[in-house]
Amino acid sequence: MATATYMEAGRAALAEEMRRDPLVWAVGEDLGRGGVFGQYRGLVEEFGPERISDAPISEAAILGAAVGAAMMGTRPVVEMRFADFALCAMDELVNQAAKARFMFGGQTRVPLVVREPIGMWRSSAAQHSQSLEAWYAHVPGLVVACPSTPADVKGLLKTAIRSDDPVVFMEHKNLWGLTDEVPDGEHLVPFGEARVIRPGRDVTIVSWSAQVHVAVEAARKLAGEGIEVELIDLRTLWPWDKARVLESVEKTGRLLVAHEAVAVAGFGAEVAATIAEHLGQRLKAPVRRLGAPRTLIAYAPPLENAVRVTAPAIVEAVRDMVGRS
Amino acid sequence: MTGPSPGDNLDIKRLRAHHRMMWRIRAFEEQALRGLDDKVVLGAIHPSIGQEAVAAGVTANLAPSDILLSTHRGHGHTLGKGADSTAMMCELLGRVGGNCGGKGGSMHIADFSVGMLGANGVVAANIVIAAGAAHAIKLKREPHVVCCLFGDGAINRGPFLEGLNWAAVFKLPVLFVCEDNGFAATTRTHTMTAGAGAGARARALGLPTFELDGNDVLAVDAATAEAVRAIRAGEGPRFLHARTYRLTGHTGADAATYRSADEVAARRRGEPIGRAAEILGAAGVLSEELAADARAAIEEMRAAYGKALAAPFPPAETAFTDVQDAGDPRREAF
Ligand SMILES: Cc1ncc(C[n+]2csc(CCOP(=O)(O)OP(=O)(O)O)c2C)c(N)n1
Numbered sequence: 127m128a129t130a131t132y133m134e135a136g137r138a139a140l141a142e143e144m145r146r147d148p149l150v151w152a153v154g155e156d157l158g159r160g161g162v163f164g165q166y167r168g169l170v171e172e173f174g175p176e177r178i179s180d181a182p183i184s185e186a187a188i189l190g191a192a193v194g195a196a197m198m199g200t201r202p203v204v205e206m207r208f209a210d211f212a213l214c215a216m217d218e219l220v221n222q223a224a225k226a227r228f229m230f231g232g233q234t235r236v237p238l239v240v241r242e243p244i245g246m247w248r249s250s251a252a253q254h255s256q257s258l259e260a261w262y263a264h265v266p267g268l269v270v271a272c273p274s275t276p277a278d279v280k281g282l283l284k285t286a287i288r289s290d291d292p293v294v295f296m297e298h299k300n301l302w303g304l305t306d307e308v309p310d311g312e313h314l315v316p317f318g319e320a321r322v323i324r325p326g327r328d329v330t331i332v333s334w335s336a337q338v339h340v341a342v343e344a345a346r347k348l349a350g351e352g353i354e355v356e357l358i359d360l361r362t363l364w365p366w367d368k369a370r371v372l373e374s375v376e377k378t379g380r381l382l383v384a385h386e387a388v389a390v391a392g393f394g395a396e397v398a399a400t401i402a403e404h405l406g407q408r409l410k411a412p413v414r415r416l417g418a419p420r421t422l423i424a425y426a427p428p429l430e431n432a433v434r435v436t437a438p439a440i441v442e443a444v445r446d447m448v449g450r451s
Numbered sequence: 452m453t454g455p456s457p458g459d460n461l462d463i464k465r466l467r468a469h470h471r472m473m474w475r476i477r478a479f480e481e482q483a484l485r486g487l488d489d490k491v492v493l494g495a496i497h498p499s500i501g502q503e504a505v506a507a508g509v510t511a512n513l514a515p516s517d518i519l520l521s522t523h524r525g526h527g528h529t530l531g532k533g534a535d536s537t538a539m540m541c542e543l544l545g546r547v548g549g550n551c552g553g554k555g556g557s558m559h560i561a562d563f564s565v566g567m568l569g570a571n572g573v574v575a576a577n578i579v580i581a582a583g584a585a586h587a588i589k590l591k592r593e594p595h596v597v598c599c600l601f602g603d604g605a606i607n608r609g610p611f612l613e614g615l616n617w618a619a620v621f622k623l624p625v626l627f628v629c630e631d632n633g634f635a636a637t638t639r640t641h642t643m644t645a646g647a648g649a650g651a652r653a654r655a656l657g658l659p660t661f662e663l664d665g666n667d668v669l670a671v672d673a674a675t676a677e678a679v680r681a682i683r684a685g686e687g688p689r690f691l692h693a694r695t696y697r698l699t700g701h702t703g704a705d706a707a708t709y710r711s712a713d714e715v716a717a718r719r720r721g722e723p724i725g726r727a728a729e730i731l732g733a734a735g736v737l738s739e740e741l742a743a744d745a746r747a748a749i750e751e752m753r754a755a756y757g758k759a760l761a762a763p764f765p766p767a768e769t770a771f772t773d774v775q776d777a778g779d780p781r782r783e784a785f
Contacts, residue, residue, distance in 0.1 A: 151590060176590060182620060187613035190579025191586050194597075197568055198518070198587035217610075221573050222580060231551030269777045291775040317777045350564040365778030416497040 127309055133302040135276035136165050139283035140203060140298040142311070144173055150287055151177040153188055154205025154241075162207050163243070163302050189215035189240065195223045196238040201287060209242035210253050210298060221322065223292040224267030237294045239286045244272070245336055245386055246423060246430060255423040255430075257335070257387035260296045263363040263396070269293040269317055270363040274308045278361055281315030289317070298336040318365035322374070326354035329380040329444050332371055332397050334360040337386045337435060344440035353448055360442035363393050368400060373393075374400050379410035382449050384435050389417025411447040416440060456469040463734050469511065469668045470727045470741065474748035476527040477724060479536055482654035482752040483526070483543055491760065492543050497524040499520075501666075504723030505630045507530045508671025509691070510596060512679045513650035518584050518597040519567045520577040523558050524630075524697075525570035528600050533565040541635045548760035551783035553765045554773070566595075569653040574635075575605035579628070585623035585688075596682050598626045604635025606649045615688070622687040626678050627653065629690070630665065632697045637709050649698050653690035665693030666723040668732070698722060725781070 130138065151173075152263065162401035170178040181188045185206065192202035199376045202339065206212040221238045244257045269291050272278045279297060283300035285295040295433035323338065324345060333341045338359045342410045351362045356374050360366050377379045381401050383394035402413050418433045445451040480500055486492030497508065500522075510531025521528040529539060532658050542549030543557050550562045561569035564738060568584060571577040581599030588595050605611055606629065618625045631648040633640060640650070653660045659681070661674040671693055678689035680746065696718040700707035707715075771780045 149591075182613075184613040184617065186610050187579045187582060187617045190576065190610060190614065191583030191617055194520075194568075194580035194583025194585070195587035196583075196591070197580070198584045198591075200587045200590055217573055217576055218579065222571075222576055226569070227775070228773045229551065229555050230561040230563070230569055231549070231554045231558045233551065233561055266780065267775050269775065289776065291777055293543070333657075341647060362777075365783060368783070 127307050129143050129305050130276050130308040131302065131305045132247060132266045132276045132279050132297065133163055134310045135280040136283055136297065137167065137169065138308070139280040139361065140287070141169060141172065141393050143284055143287040144177060149199065150201045150203065151179065152205065153179040153181050153192065154202040155181055155183055155207060157205060158182075161205060163299070166391055169392045184216035185211055186218055189218035190222065191239045193218055193226065193236055197226065198234045202238045204238060204240045206240060206242045208254050208258050208338050209244045209258050212240065212242045213301040219225060219268075219292070219294070220265050226268040228267065233438045236292045237290045239283070239295050241295045241297065243299045244296045245300055246434070249425050249427060249430065256387070259296055259363055260387060260391065260393040263393050267292065268364065270296070271317070271364060272335040273361060274294045274298070274301070274359050276308045278321075280308050281313045282361065285314050285316060296335065298301070315361065317362045318367055320361055320367035320370040321359045322370070323357040323359055324355065325361060326356035326378065328354045328378055328448055329382060330356045330358060330371065330374040331440070332358045332360060332381065332383045332446070333385060334363065335386065339382050340435065340437050341384055341440055343437040345435065346445070347441050348444055351450070353444060353450065355444065366397070367418065370405055371397065371401065375405055376408070377409065381409070381413045382440070382443055382447065383415040384440055385417050386409040387417055388420050389415055390420045392417050402442055414443055414447060416443055452769050454667070461734060462483065463731065463736065465511070465672070466669065466727060466731055467736065468565055469504075469672065470505045470731060470747065472507040472531060473668065473724045473727065473746045474708045474749065475536065476503045476506055476530050478745070478748035478752040479530060479539070482540070484703050486543065486685050486756060492557070493545065494556050494733045495557070496543070496765060497701065497702040498639070498699045498703065499524050499527045501718070501722050502630060502632055502695045503527055504668035504671050504727070505600070505665045505693045506627065506693055508668045509600070509628055509675045510603055511672055512675040513596065513598055515565060517595050518588075520568050520584070520597070520599045521570045522574070522601050523570060523572055523606070524602065525560060526557070529560050529562060529567050532562070532567045534562040536569055536751055537755040540752070540759040541762050544759040544762070544763060546759050547765050548759070548762050552769060555597065555767070565664050575601060575608035575610040577601060578605065579610045579617065581625055582614045582617040582623060585618060585625040586621060587667070589621065589623055594683065596624050596679055600628045600630055603629055603631040603633065603636065603640045603644075603649055605629070606646060606652060611652070615653060615658060615690070618688040619657050624682045625674070625688040626661060626682055627658070627688060627690045629692045630708070631692060636698065636701045637705070650690065652691040653692070658688050658690040660690040660692060661679065662692045663694070665695035666721050666726060668723055668727050670703070696721070713729065748758065
């Protein structure tokens with residue numbers, strides 16, 4: 127096991143899958159020069175410009191072409207630079223990729239991966255900062271992955287590339303430089319299997335993507351106060367590990383969901399409602415969720431910070447839930 | 452360039468085959484429209500009555516292993532590509548035995564076994580998908596051609612520009628066919644289209660373009676043959692702009708009151724099946740033989756309709772199948 131950054135782990139996953147399967151190829155703007163964050167650096171030298179393919183600034187064509195190419199038996203990995211730009215290809219993803227298998231009665235599959243980096247990244251403002259994962263979790267036909275660690279980027283991206291479903295793969299821009307241990311070679315993380323980051327008896331915190339690291343900080347602080355948090359990283363929002371979360375909340379009796387995305391109609395609401403439906407009578411405190419207010423993300427740092435779900439905010443919510451505020 | 456002229460050496464056998472195919476398309480749709488009246492064909496049906504020459508002339512030049520993508524008005528293209536009329540009729544009636552198991556209906560009809568990758572309910576969406584199918588063919592170094600048909604309304608959506616640019620930049624084996632019936636739903640397309648239209652736009656993107664009379668099946672056939680030859684030779688995408696006219700409303704439910712009866716009557720005189728019959732007649736094919744083509748087509752589609760009517764609806768559980776591998780919709784409903 128070696129250490130790697132979140133970015134390098136993704137690059138290694140893609141390279142390994144491309145070596146394993148000649149039908150895997152990547153397409154997007156500026157890939158030949160390494161991609162916006164370096165996720166593709168060096169790959170064109172190994173695989174050539176046909177398989178690490180530069181594309182025109184043409185998001186609908188990039189995604190639409192990937193749909194056609196996937197239906198013809200190849201496995202495209204599509205780069206959208208930012209989740210925000212993927213909105214220019216919404217028809218191709220939601221109406222075409224997600225529906226083709228069903229609509230055509232199982233005659234085809236659309237095995238493509240769309241990489242849509244999400245999240246706040248200092249002063250990128252409203253059109254380069256969104257976390258739109260809940261949108262895709264709402265769409266039948268799509269898989270949604272939101273890895274928080276280099277190991278999970280590698281393991282989930284490899285699974286995504288091998289999957290026959292279209293996968294929306296959301297890396298967090300603030301994590302590109304995060305360094306951690308990454309298993310070598312055949313490391314595959316299945317969809318729908320959450321990771322318990324730390325066990326605890328008092329309250330369950332469910333999170334994903336970069337927010338997981340904020341929750342870790344909060345859980346440490348709470349541990350110092352004698353409150354034991356069980357922290358769960360969902361890793362994929364569809365499918366999501368309902369069983370694991372239910373089991374945890376059954377034990378702790380309390381659930382807080384924390385995510386960076388807007389709270390209103392977010393995936394936190396889905397998790398909260400599910401737990402309330404299944405365990406409502408047995409909960410020791412009402413289910414809580416923390417997310418961004420329903421506003422836009424500003425450029426100036428204090429304004430940007432004002433919408434973040436911070437560790438102190440999580441700490442305060444948990445103290446409140448366990449009656450220690 | 453205009454389409455190559457069919458010339459004097461008329462291939463009667465081939466024109467007769469077009470005549471049969473055009474009749475099959477028309478009979479299929481007339482039967483489907485009766486099904487709409489009978490309330491067993493549901494949803495929207497978009498007939499291509501009057502436009503059959505494009506479907507027949509284009510698809511006659513495609514091999515079974517070639518790929519075709521169509522639009523909401525795709526029955527003719529699908530039949531031309533070789534799909535089975537009974538399976539198609541079952542699909543229109545939402546029955547077991549339909550190409551898509553009753554999940555698609557007319558607007559999403561597809562038959563992957565004959566390379567027909569789907570009709571599409573979103574105007575112009577098929578253009579970028581076709582470019583991608585051709586991209587895969589090029590990556591895999593296969594010899595197939597992709598043919599993408601769309602209406603004149605589609606040229607005002609972004610994927611038209613994006614898909615043509617993509618195909619041209621990557622020099623992909625795609626034949627784009629604009630089936631220009633002059634209308635986008637109930638609007639005359641030219642009133643909503645800046646500039647000189649489809650062919651001019653394609654030429655501006657560097658695609659060699661054929662402008663032709665889409666009601667002349669021989670012209671469509673000849674132009675497609677030349678375009679497909681160039682595409683197979685690795686010369687990149689080609690564009691066909693075929694002018695035609697739909698004799699019915701936009702859908703089976705559209706009385707088309709936005710145009711005069713005189714206009715339609717005038718266009719009926721130039722409709723493609725009659726024109727083909729006239730040439731065949733002049734070349735010595737007996738009118739009984741031509742009538743037999745029509746009768747055989749009508750019989751085929753009546754039988755298809757009967758079989759479809761007798762077929763059961765798919766079991767309700769199939770509403771939950773073929774969604775995706777990850778996350779079973781029955782287990783994960785809430
Ligand atoms: C993106 C999109 N917008 C609107 C519609 C509704 N609609 C269905 S068919 C049609 C007209 C399309 O005209 P054209 O492309 O010329 O094809 P035609 O119907 O004439 O064959 C419209 C507006 C649609 N299906 N998709």
